């Protein structure tokens with residue numbers, strides 16, 4: 001009897017889907033950007049549009065106003081497609097990149113284009129955090145370590161006044 005080794009598992013579809021959707025929507029986005037018709041929205045702004053009459057989602061760094069799609073979707077008045085509709089309603093006002101890219105075919109992703117209204121940008125808080133992280137990474141090692149100013153030796157590592165443990169020598 002010949003034993004056949006199982007085929008290796010396929011890598012996750014998400015990164016592939018991500019580049020796929022970007023390619024599909026790239027042309028459309030460029031056109032809107034050239035016409036100055038794309039806005040910049042934070043996740044907080046997106047979160048304010050989470051109802052069937054005002055339905056935004058963020059996907060792959062882009063923001064879509066999918067209100068017409070939601071309102072015209074099957075499932076409001078009959079049992080048909082109810083679960084699909086519920087899945088969509090659950091994501092309104094959020095960044096649902098993973099769900100959308102996992103679920104939709106190329107053809108379906110291309111249908112998102114007319115709903116594009118802008119790009120997702122970091123909020124002021126996120127920007128501040130990113131800047132702090134960058135500064136921290138760029139700072140020399142001695143500045144990254146603030147050991148206890150009142151103690152020396154091994155006690156310094158556990159001192160409550162130290163914001164960070166000393167780096168190993």
Ligand code: HEM
Pocket residue numbers: 057066069083084087088091096099100103104105106107108111112115
């Ligand atoms: C303008 C926005 C959207 C458009 C144009 C759209 C379009 C489509 C299309 C054409 C399909 C049929 C399946 C396919 O061809 O891949 C589909 C299925 C589906 N969509 Fe969307 N969709 C949108 C937004 C969303 C969002 C935000 C969600 C939330 C997760 C979602 C969840 C689903 C689900 C659960 C299915 C059923 C998948 C299945 O039965 O396997 N859709 N969508």
